[in-house]
Amino acid sequence: MDAIRGTAKAELTAPVEAFLADLHARVSKVTGGSPADYIPELGKVDPSLFGIAIATVDGQIYEVGDTDVPFTIQSVSKPFMYGHALQRHGRPTVLKHVGVEPTGEAFNSIVLDEVANRPFNPMVNAGAIAVAEMMPGDTQEQRIGNMLDLFSSLAGRRLGIDEAVFRSELETGHRNRAIAYMMLNTAMIERDPNEVLDLYFRQCSVNVSCCDLAIMAATLANDGTNPLTGKAVFDAQYVRDMLTVMNSCGMYDYAGEWAYEVGMPAKSGVSGCIIAVMPGQIGICVYSPPIDTQGNSVRGIRVCQEISSEFELHAFNNRTNVRSVVRRDYRADLVRSNRLRTLEERNLLATEGHKVAVLEAQGALFFGSTEQLLRKTSALAADSRYVVVDFKRVHQADTSACKLIVRAAKSMEGSAAELVFASLAEDDRLDPLVRALAESQHGHRVRQFRDADAALEWCEDQLLAGANFNHGTKFAVSEINLFKGLSPGECRLVESVIRPLVFERGDVIMREGDEAKLFFVLARGTVSVQIKVHGKGNRKKRVARSAPASPSARWRCWTAAAAPPTSSPMSG
Amino acid sequence: MDAIRGTAKAELTAPVEAFLADLHARVSKVTGGSPADYIPELGKVDPSLFGIAIATVDGQIYEVGDTDVPFTIQSVSKPFMYGHALQRHGRPTVLKHVGVEPTGEAFNSIVLDEVANRPFNPMVNAGAIAVAEMMPGDTQEQRIGNMLDLFSSLAGRRLGIDEAVFRSELETGHRNRAIAYMMLNTAMIERDPNEVLDLYFRQCSVNVSCCDLAIMAATLANDGTNPLTGKAVFDAQYVRDMLTVMNSCGMYDYAGEWAYEVGMPAKSGVSGCIIAVMPGQIGICVYSPPIDTQGNSVRGIRVCQEISSEFELHAFNNRTNVRSVVRRDYRADLVRSNRLRTLEERNLLATEGHKVAVLEAQGALFFGSTEQLLRKTSALAADSRYVVVDFKRVHQADTSACKLIVRAAKSMEGSAAELVFASLAEDDRLDPLVRALAESQHGHRVRQFRDADAALEWCEDQLLAGANFNHGTKFAVSEINLFKGLSPGECRLVESVIRPLVFERGDVIMREGDEAKLFFVLARGTVSVQIKVHGKGNRKKRVARSAPASPSARWRCWTAAAAPPTSSPMSG
Structure with missing residues (x-):
């Protein structure tokens, strides 16, 4: 070297x-x-x-x-x-x-x-x-x-x-x-x-x-x-x-x-x-x-x-470009969350996913850019059930922008679409907006998620729950995807060698470096795989989330952990 | 539903x-x-x-x-x-x-x-x-x-x-x-x-x-x-x-x-x-x-x-925050490119990677923000061999910013560090800067890569090449990592069932959906795995890049394809 x-x-x-x-x-x-x-x-x-x-x-x-x-x-x-x-x-x-x-x-x-x-x-x-x-x-x-x-x-x-x-x-x-x-x-x-x-x-x-x-x-x-x-x-x-x-x-x-x-x-x-x-x-x-x-x-x-x-320092050189406030938008029929889904779920999301729109905002929020952002959000909301606004790339918001966004949350009440915010609290850059939402009686009703993926997953879950993909917590081995092709006799054989385990929301099932002596089959609920991300504050990044079937509708805001999974470990 | x-x-x-x-x-x-x-x-x-x-x-x-x-x-x-x-x-x-x-x-x-x-x-x-x-x-x-x-x-x-x-x-x-x-x-x-x-x-x-x-x-x-x-x-x-x-x-x-x-x-x-x-x-x-x-x-x-x-529309309400122009920076000893590396390479990058700095810019580039960006880049360059500036989150650049950046490229000549740009040409938003760099005799010497990952990989390759990880194009089965533990006799057995294949830079080895009847072992060169990304212009995203060892120093700008790999397929 x-x-x-x-x-x-x-x-x-x-x-x-x-x-x-x-x-x-x-x-x-x-x-x-x-x-x-x-x-x-x-x-x-x-x-x-x-x-x-x-x-x-x-x-x-x-x-x-x-x-x-x-x-x-x-x-x-x-x-x-x-x-x-x-x-x-x-x-x-x-x-x-x-x-x-x-x-x-x-x-x-x-x-x-x-x-x-x-x-x-x-x-x-x-x-x-x-x-x-x-x-x-x-x-x-x-x-x-x-x-x-x-x-x-x-x-x-x-x-x-x-x-x-x-x-x-x-x-x-x-x-x-x-x-x-x-x-x-x-x-x-x-x-x-x-x-x-x-x-x-x-x-x-x-x-x-x-x-x-x-x-x-x-x-x-x-x-x-x-x-x-x-x-x-x-x-x-x-x-x-x-x-x-x-x-x-x-x-x-x-x-x-x-x-x-x-x-x-x-x-x-x-x-x-x-x-x-x-x-x-x-x-x-x-x-x-x-x-x-x-x-x-x-x-x-x-x-x-x-x-x-x-x-180019003249005060009236225009340095403002409000149009760039929307980086891109997409719908959940074409872009899905990272959560692993069954074929049946994927098929449903392909036909119903257009009811979820995601809009990526960027730059600084002030009156002109916020007006533009809210107007484009409205346009998407006109034929959506959920609109996710992802603030990941927004680096500041003035008081006027905060006020408009909080009031916009109120204007959505009674409308056909629900507003969902993502990536507001990733770091402290949008603290004024987070506080304004928390302090407003309307603002706090807007669901907030850690990132766009978590928000998208929640929206997908709502679509799937609406389609009655929901199941109870009791199950037979034959219901588990992995064992779907087995005969009743084979299922009984499997049941004799596995035992059910139930984890509560937030439980850690295994950590990086743990000895790998059990084989888990996920029957109900969801499991997240997180890795540590280098950078300020030991942030964790979710790299995968898996679930065997759609859970019932539930609100997982960005502070909450995964839903309680029920697993069937097999001795390794 | x-x-x-x-x-x-x-x-x-x-x-x-x-x-x-x-x-x-x-x-x-x-x-x-x-x-x-x-x-x-x-x-x-x-x-x-x-x-x-x-x-x-x-x-x-x-x-x-x-x-x-x-x-x-x-x-x-x-x-x-x-x-x-x-x-x-x-x-x-x-x-x-x-x-x-x-x-x-x-x-x-x-x-x-x-x-x-x-x-x-x-x-x-x-x-x-x-x-x-x-x-x-x-x-x-x-x-x-x-x-x-x-x-x-x-x-x-x-x-x-x-x-x-x-x-x-x-x-x-x-x-x-x-x-x-x-x-x-x-x-x-x-x-x-x-x-x-x-x-x-x-x-x-x-x-x-x-x-x-x-x-x-x-x-x-x-x-x-x-x-x-x-x-x-x-x-x-x-x-x-x-x-x-x-x-x-x-x-x-x-x-x-x-x-x-x-x-x-x-x-x-x-x-x-x-x-x-x-x-x-x-x-x-x-x-x-x-x-x-x-x-x-x-x-x-x-x-x-x-x-x-x-x-808040008063002309002298300050809406400018030049400090936010640098979103974050990191060095290659802590964050590596997506390319798969051998243990030996990973160890070397862990000790030498600090010589590569990556800086993520964001927002609009005008005089004040560009000056800030260039100054922070200089500070990183002081103890780096390569500094990657990632423009992914920059949404506009005025003429003044373009001029400063082009001239900055010249000021790096003869310095200890090399400047590398990433994500300039992802879409048309930074066309004025891309053109200004192309038109300048100094600007065109700055290496440009499609994204930060490609730039980081190139920098890693330079570090590895400098450490003499380089090998020729002829090889024995015993040199391939996969077969490292085999006895000479076993190697000869392997050699009898494989045959060497040579691909040129840019060749496609296989496509999604191809019948999987060959098993490839990569002996030399690099192979990229790309997926299509939904969005404008059928953009492709590289999700992985693998190589058995460090290639010699070579310039892969964002328009160039992978280096020629030499593979050993085995009949499946």
């Missing part, structure tokens, strides 16, 4: 890195724009700094260029402060203080929504100042501490303030001071504007790197949980609000074109950073100080356009 | 209908707003009309209330005319004539983007007038005909114009006339404003029902293909543009709050209709004439809020 060849590590994600490296090299040639200088300290930056970082929802970081150089977060702080206000005060309170309507105005507009008496949205300075006032804390020190805690928990490391930029903003922020006093004038804020602005200028002066911001963006992609630390910073419901406002107001006057060409919720800062979020997938940060007249990093926009295009 | 019980048809989608009926009843009590009367003819409508229709991407319609009453489409015509212009003239030309930037202005604003010399976006009247000018046709009759053809193909039935409303708009549309002349003045339009406005007023006066508009919205949800007729009206790339502009500009000044609370691209019309689109899932239309001061149907907004909330 050769040893594993070479030492080169296989990096299948190398194409992502190669794409970013090439993109960085190409966009390095893009010129235009210049660093913001309305805050004098910002104008001192090296304009050639250029970093790109992508963080995944599980904390993998792809980076190229100046990704560790510190810069001030500026307006990219706004969505996170907004999320924090939502998290602490709830939606109604926050909406009283700041709206969600985009404006055609610039980010530093002094125009306020005088009808609702609030700034238009939390991404313009006025709105961000209103949000800054909502930071909890009894003293200014506590509020500053809480603000720094927020950004540190988002970055997954301790962050601090760039004092020089803070001083510069404090000394030159006349326009923001004007905005704050206008807001005090109409009671849009209530505290001392100097205190509120002190916090606002500090939040804009938090030092971050390109990688920090990519992780912060990935925290939003990951429903509010920091992928590096696992800390839940925001509830998913508030992440949705943050993304919505970023999407409509995050790129200043460029929001429309951004939505058209890039199509990811984003926020830019005048220090030259842009974050973009692809929900469920990644957070992106680009840092390049030269900004255009709308306040957005020139290279940042270009990079995000290319990443969106290359990886 | 009972007959199928009862006659009630099972309608598992009844909960959707029940929800809509209840919603209609509740929202019927909502008052407020009044029908638009700036167009006198519109003011004559019955304000109590109220219909809700939902159409799925395959044309199922859920409806309640006044869903067949005709009304004029008004501004809901705008996104469709915009899509038609994109389809006919392409993105660059259309962008020259109309922007994509939302404004804080009302829908009938006369404010134009004088920097770019174009209206701000196609949802304000000015933009819609610029788009109307782009309707192809040599004469006004042809342009009107083309416009009616467009809306008819979207509704799936022939539509006409409400002449009374058209006359009323024509006579009272002074403001729109002013806008058109302003645009002529700055060369934003070039044709006679009266002709352009004639078409614009006609497009706004097309008679539709609530169901028609739900189907039009579902056409957008369905990537531009009408779900009723199957006609492709728009390319998916232009549907993305239409949805983006609807999302940012579709609800007039209410766009921000709509995005916050409803979160679906939408468009409203002053006749009291609103359409909303959930891409990949459904199109919604609500019709209720009373509108608010922003021009949106009061009940329409309420209904869409509740549908969004009940069915």
Whole structure:
């Protein structure tokens, strides 16, 4: 046996890195724009700094260029402060203080929504100042501490303030001071504007790197949980609000074109950073100080356009295919359960099996796919007595899907067909649906089986029981298939050498490795043969199930064991 | 056997209908707003009309209330005319004539983007007038005909114009006339404003029902293909543009709050209709004439809020779970292929099998899930000689995913591990990936097998071949396992009653139902046992594969048949 060849590590994600490296090299040639200088300290930056970082929802970081150089977060702080206000005060309170309507105005507009008496949205300075006032804390020190805690928990490391930029903003922020006093004038804020602005200028002066911001963006992609630390910073419901406002107001006057060409919720800062979020997938940060007249990093926009295009990340690229929810369907006249059946039973199932339909679902269940699944199930139910829905290949179900399925169970009551579910509880992926069914008075009436085979077998049993294949528990040797051809005398001879054994439901008759000294003939009931399956939780797999004749109708749900068999062992 | 019980048809989608009926009843009590009367003819409508229709991407319609009453489409015509212009003239030309930037202005604003010399976006009247000018046709009759053809193909039935409303708009549309002349003045339009406005007023006066508009919205949800007729009206790339502009500009000044609370691209019309689109899932239309001061149907907004909330349809509800892309992984020391192996081989695989890793992928492949899959594959590759990726449970792959996978194949070159793909070509669902691999100079080097079992067997064979389990094609009876215990004399006796047979790769040795008169002993090579599987395309499934010893390393891709076996049949 050769040893594993070479030492080169296989990096299948190398194409992502190669794409970013090439993109960085190409966009390095893009010129235009210049660093913001309305805050004098910002104008001192090296304009050639250029970093790109992508963080995944599980904390993998792809980076190229100046990704560790510190810069001030500026307006990219706004969505996170907004999320924090939502998290602490709830939606109604926050909406009283700041709206969600985009404006055609610039980010530093002094125009306020005088009808609702609030700034238009939390991404313009006025709105961000209103949000800054909502930071909890009894003293200014506590509020500053809480603000720094927020950004540190988002970055997954301790962050601090760039004092020089803070001083510069404090000394030159006349326009923001004007905005704050206008807001005090109409009671849009209530505290001392100097205190509120002190916090606002500090939040804009938090030092971050390109990688920090990519992780912060990935925290939003990951429903509010920091992928590096696992800390839940925001509830998913508030992440949705943050993304919505970023999407409509995050790129200043460029929001429309951004939505058209890039199509990811984003926020830019005048220090030259842009974050973009692809929900469920990644957070992106680009840092390049030269900004255009709308306040957005020139290279940042270009990079995000290319990443969106290359990886098809536009929010309105349709990634939903509800039609694939039904993998296939079949009927029990053509596909039978693994249970061994007599010729007589097989013949009956061949003619009657079409009354049992099995439908294999796959993928994620949400409104559209669930509606499709239920509709196709209905169509099968129209000429079936039993419809088995196999959830083996379904890997998630949202609340809407769970509600619809539970209610659908109710709608089957009194109908000609009975609904049967399989493979719901194979592992924990469908726990919300299992719980919803268990908690509903209708849902718990749906029969559930461990897998499609067990469900199919039960349905077959119902068909056979309906055809009076049922027998009692007493029997003569002559009734047993194996001995069917014997004469009465031969049967008596057999009866003299066998003895009847009765096993209860769940009894183990023999185990793998037991000494084989008895020969069993199964007269009544069913016996399962199970093997251990490698994988999580020592799961067992039934590889065969045998029975001499159809048992009477009985409900074997996936937790129950086999029916009590009556056997006739012969000495070996 | 009972007959199928009862006659009630099972309608598992009844909960959707029940929800809509209840919603209609509740929202019927909502008052407020009044029908638009700036167009006198519109003011004559019955304000109590109220219909809700939902159409799925395959044309199922859920409806309640006044869903067949005709009304004029008004501004809901705008996104469709915009899509038609994109389809006919392409993105660059259309962008020259109309922007994509939302404004804080009302829908009938006369404010134009004088920097770019174009209206701000196609949802304000000015933009819609610029788009109307782009309707192809040599004469006004042809342009009107083309416009009616467009809306008819979207509704799936022939539509006409409400002449009374058209006359009323024509006579009272002074403001729109002013806008058109302003645009002529700055060369934003070039044709006679009266002709352009004639078409614009006609497009706004097309008679539709609530169901028609739900189907039009579902056409957008369905990537531009009408779900009723199957006609492709728009390319998916232009549907993305239409949805983006609807999302940012579709609800007039209410766009921000709509995005916050409803979160679906939408468009409203002053006749009291609103359409909303959930891409990949459904199109919604609500019709209720009373509108608010922003021009949106009061009940329409309420209904869409509740549908969004009940069915979790907000665009920024995260429905993406990239972590589920890897269903499970295992190594060949614990899970073996179905091929029968000798004790010696089994022992070797138990110690060496960990060098083969198998990873089961599932769900949809797009950037985030593919990155996750490739990264986990890399991690397994780090201490493996072969990594099998089984695509059996993957139901779709976008272009981005295909590109990444093809490039990943290249990145494995020179690495210690070899990448092996399984179940790619089981049906047509992954054709784009199969084609991308075939077309790439790197991709075609990845070995592909029909299923994970065939791939695993090949990997096992490589391990065994490396351990010098290989033998030539000549053999003595004493080498055959079955005869291992015999004395030389007994072997000679066996040799006298058997005769060697040689089969070529792909030969069929026997078929189901053949007379069983020979007893075969397999000396060299491999034999597969296949059964026919019910389902599409008469697929065959290999249920067992047997071989007496490991063959030398050879590539059996999924299209190739078994290796040539050499058998020794004995007369039966």
